[in-house]
Amino acid sequence: MKNIFKKIGIFFLLLVTACDLDGDLENPNQVSVTGADVDLIMNNIQLNFADFFHSAAGSVDQLVRMQAMTGGYRYQTAFNPSSLNNLWDLAYRNVLISNQIMQPLAAAKGLTTHVAVGKILEAYTYLTLVDLFGDVPQAEALQAASGNFNPAATTGSNVYAYAIQLLTDARTELAKTGSDAGGALGRDIFYGGSRANWTALANSLELKAWINISMIPSRAAEANAKIAGFVNLSTGAAVANLVDTEAENFRYKYGTATVPAGSRHPWYEQYYGISPGTAGGYLNNYYLHEVFGKWDPADPVNVDKVVQDPRWRYYFYRQVGSIDVNESKFDPNAIFCGAPPPHYTAWGGGVFCVFEPGFFGRDHGDGSGTPPDGAAMTCAGAYPAGGKIDLNPITNLKFNSSAKRGDGTNGAGIQPIFMSWFTDFTRAELMARAGQPAIAKTILATAIGNSITQIKNIVTAGGQTLTVGVTASTTNYQAAVATLYDAASIKMDVIGKEYWISLFGNGIEAYNMYRRTSAPRNLQPTVQISSDPYFRSMVYPAIFANLNSSAVQKNALVSNKVFWDNNPDNLN
């Protein structure tokens, strides 16, 4: 009997030691960390940076009335915390964490362009997060590997300081030459590896940051001294390498492939459906109205008196030439305009629901359901969405044609992240602020001219040109602006409005300017009167507010200003 147990015992011992359990720990499906490739990670940073920009710009462009705010009647209900999760994901879990992995790998190999580009994109991301949310995790962010699952938010001013340092460090890397510069950045979706262009961008972003900081009285002197390092505050001339030529435009360029999804401009995917008439989403009526041209303030509905802006035919595509509800091509129920609410009459902006010739977007804060109006709505056009230019006359043509997949440049649009005319408008703003209205006026004309020319060039490069009969005159338009400028008591209002018009596709700069200068004034109010304050910053994403114990969601019923927002104005 003992013998039996002994035999059994030995047998079991053999069994327990026989099986190898070590072979299953490495994931056979994925690339191991030791196989990391800096170029592949850099691709991820650049692509997700473009998506982050789009997501951030798309969140705030409703606040500055570029796209229509339709998620609710009030700011509080229009911005759902969970709708911001994706933005947070793109920023932290893609751009920033990938940078954290990529930069040391690249530095170890002496790849200075990789390091610098990583730092610049990291800086832009942090600056934008502060501009949108205020205090955000930075010092404690991205530390999950050392056990911090609840990173506390860093004050906005400290995040700004960190970002400015990143830009400084990036310039140091870019200043290296010869063998110190290391290997080139082979796949650079933005600048093709041009170190000079990246340097210009680093300077422009730092300038942008200091202008915001300069709004804080206690830091104005420090900021102005920094600003003077980029722009001569007496003449308005650039004194550093800024993004101020067409070649330096910082933009992401989309492709035209159906697969993989996301290759096309997201607005194109939205407005140019596979079947005609299935456009979705709305542009803001007021933006359509203001971009269309310079209206006679005394007669804001008379099309004949408009000095047309040459850009509107690039920005928008009207599917209908006139809002005629008896037109059978779209459902008569699609466009239902009641009487404008009384406070719209008081506002006097001249637009409610629809306006001729055939513009149909949505009013600010119209949270009502979606009627079957996809065949009638005004779509995003050739710039920046890569859609169709509007070649239709503004005479009363009932129906143009429905937007559909394949139209225009088939989605090969751009993200205007930082264009050269942004620098021009910034210089004009600085001159107006410095009490130099005449210089500001000159720079303003340059800015408008550059904007129109370069937008036209981008669309032309895509193979679309305006025909003779429908091309508005840039000179006439500049003259109309000059007249308004001369008449304006606050010059910044005119500069701001023109900058805002030029910023289609980039709500971030418009949102910053609006909070900084209150320009453009007199934006379209929400359709329903509400006592809620304007969103001086966004509510935090649900993923941050609900899963991070260091986070406290903002009270959307009070004004939550970011650190540099010192503007006492009650924005609407």
Place this chain on the structure above:
Amino acid sequence: MKKFLLLCFSFVFVLTAWAQERVISGKVTAQEDASALPGVNVVLKGTTNGTVTDADGNFKLNIPSAGGALVFSFIGLQTNEVVIGDRSVIDVALGLDIQQLTEVVVTAQGITRDQKSLGYAQTTITSTLLANKPETDVARALQGRTPGLQILNSSGMAGSSSKISIRGNSSITGINSPLWVVNGVPISTDQNDINGQGQNNFVDGNIAPSRFLDIDPNNIESISVLRGLSATTLYGSQGRNGVILVTTKTGSSKGSKNKFDGSLTQSYFTVKAVIPEFQNKWANGFDGAYGEFYSNWGNVMDGTPQRFNHPYYEHRLMFPEFPEFQTAAATLLPGQTIPGYIPTPAPNNVKDFFRTGSSATTSLSLGASSEYGSLNFSYSHLNETGFVQHNGVKRDNISLGGTAKLTNRLTLTNVFNFARTDFQTPPTAAGDASNTFGGGPSIFANLFFTPRNIDLMNWPYEDKVTKGSVYYRNTKGITNPRWIEQNARQTSVTNRFFSSTNFNYKLADWINVSYRLGLDTYSDFQTYYNNKSGDAGFSANLTPGAYRTATGISTIQDHSVLVNLNKDISSDLNISGVLGYNYRQNDFRQEGLESLGQVVFGLQEHRNFTSTLPRTWRGDQLNYQTKSAIQGVFVDANLGYKNMLYVGLAARNDWASVLEKDNRSQFYPSGSIAFLPTAAFPDFASAVLDFLKIRAAYGSSANFGSPYNTRPYLTLNTQTRVDGTGNVVSSALPSLLANPNLKPELLTEAEFGIEAGMFDNKLKLNASYYNRVAKDQIIQRTLDYSTGFSSTFINAGSISNKGIELSVTVTPIKSNNWRWDITGNYTKNVSKVESLPDGSKSILVAGFSDLGNFAIEGQPLNVIQGTYVPKAPDGQLLINSTGSYEISSDVAVIADPNPKWFGSLLTNLSYKSISFGMQWDYVSGGQIFSYSAATMVGRGVSRDLQDFDPTLPLILPGVIEQKDGSGNVTGYTPNTIPLTTAGVFFNNTIVGGSADDRGVYDASRIRFREVSLSYTLPQAWVSKLKLTGINISAVGNNLWFSAINAPKYARADFDRTASGSGNGAGFDYLGGPSARRYGVNVKINF
């Protein structure tokens, strides 16, 4: 010497036989099915004079002339005493005594034990309770049969998944489904779904079947449910959620009782959908005005022409055969001749979308036995067609099992099972009352709120030329549900082979050694497609046509070596035990492709698409492999003293390959004790109390988690995008936050129970209390992205589940001909999140970060957080300046999906060979976030709204905050702002975007689960046909239910869970209705 003795005994027998005067003969049959019973003991009462019945159930016994009585007894059957009188032929039918407390039951690792010696709760469900079920999924047949089990389903569609949880969920984010063991070998019951992005994501509908669908309920001999950890220790970490032990007829060690027997069963059931009831008073539109909305708050349908085109006006040229489509909007010109469109109700537009499904099963089983062993064969064929077109399951099961005595000491038992399951369905992605939110198409997402005037079934659904969808919304916002039904599909064909091979070698009378090999392998070929030209309403990635195929190959090998001991140390003391080793290896590999951009309509072949990638349009990889292994050593020892005190001790140590070397070993012990006062102190037993057992147990188990969580890696995407320069861009991204220090989690459970038989066993009681704690849980913690990662696996947190399980059986009537049993089962489980990792607010279990199931310290597991309507201090709801409810900007707990308690009442009345049974289920409390209920009201289609006038104003009850100049709240005034009916029922429900708590309903529900009537034909008739038994039964299932506090006519079935077999609970996203089934079974024994 032996031979000599034998001769002597024989001589004595012969001599005594001569002394007898009478010979009694007869036949013993089973009351249940009239089959002959071999081996029944027949004894003359008060003597040792007796015999056993032969293979045909016949016996012959010589007895003295004077009177007396015969006692017939057999394990598992009621003992019957028959007074002989002057009869010479005595035929007896013995009834089953399934709840007899001396039952031999199967416990862990196939060890058979006497029920009364168990120190923990265990339930056996025999084939009679499982057969004849209209449900083809064996899990659903267990519903209500034992306390402690909660069974939910994803819908009533053929082949849809089921979810079983035993004693609540112990794991926040890990697997909570029990282990299935068939003939001693654990099998895979995973749910693979190439469309569902894994178990925890339900956006595409969780329609893929759980793999226990491959088990044929007709071939089941018995199911033993082990609920507590002390019962399942020997199964290791896989047994931590309870174990369901299935013994198939072909794998039954009983073998065939006769030399040859067989049975043939045929069943046919009708399957019908349970759908809402609708109002037919007003039409499509909003605020009382007609219009082509999704909603149905339009004009009252009183024959008044509307100034609108016919809903199909834009399709009029394509369908000249429908003159009504030509109706254009009335013009304002005088003398108009065209009246405009007159909305008229189409009362059956939704009802007629459904067809009557059917479920037919044919099964044949054959068995034979001889002195060398036995052989059993079974084949069954199931053909089920669901209540919508293109939904169905076809299943073939072949099983062959046998036992052979190879030598005197060596026995081989082997069971082979082959199952082929062919499943298809139109997609049923989760809907939120406005298409689906995950981007996939669904036949149900927009079906139930089809406007009342849209004649879905009589108007065309496809374009004659392009075959594209045609529907009433001219912006193509909704794809016609009929188009999806015809043009989108998910299929799965599984070929599965599972077997158990067992060599048993008898070393001595008291010890044997066995080796068992379990093999479970299947290949599952799944496809998904939708043809091109669907409308918007699902992802633009899919509308150009999509085709996805994937083959998953799963192999589980399970090797066990067992040493079994059983020895009587003295006449009072018995010791039995097992020493075992187990090695189990899981391999899964999936290969798949997805193609987008269909070229020729209707052809589903990858070559017919413009692009093909190895991942889905959402980015999920279709190709992957996982491999893991666990080995364990276990010991189990049981001591029985004088049939009154039983002590069991068990322990297991596991080593798992999914954790790093230093952390992969875990030891966990268990012990149980059972004491029978009625056996210890015979005086204790009385006329009232026949039997009493008090038991206590402590058990523990471990969980090792899933593979590949301890080492970091980068996810690669080789075709992220084609950028503006035309280049295909590849990228790599750090993904999982690896945790090399991940350790096994430990579960412990204390259990106490009492079992009693009273009033001659007419009242039986079985009660258990348990307290289970899962500590240092392996949690997939969802992280704030600002940590740099989306999730990581950590050890933290603790969940407790305390509960009571009670089963009471009363037999008010018990006579030769009549028997009436009533059984009540009661389950109460209270879960609590005892602790969470330091600094955690809450952990997302399932769903989304602002609307989902969460683990929050101090709360029950799975509470639902979402937005809510803020309240004034006195509890009244706050109304905003527009007259609608305020909505919070944060989330809070809005619902607890855990039921307060649930129970079932089963009754069975039999008279001779007729038996009538019913089952009622009740669930008390719990809450559900239900789009099925909210949508019917929010979209204005439910009959609940019949009495409202869509044009009349209503005022929401609530108060409005009053503020002073500086924004401080100074008081509250009652709301007086009127809203339209649509404004109340649409805008202030979840359908119209109000706070999430508006979609929460009490889930209390009562259900008439089952009714059955069964008749066994008299033996005399059957014998003439040379058969041994015929049984006919009629069964109805899920005939009626009521969610007591939900909108009555919405008919939302809260047994359905949108999370399918995942961990989420309390969500209903329009996944498909439940089914009502009824039909007949015929069983012929020969």
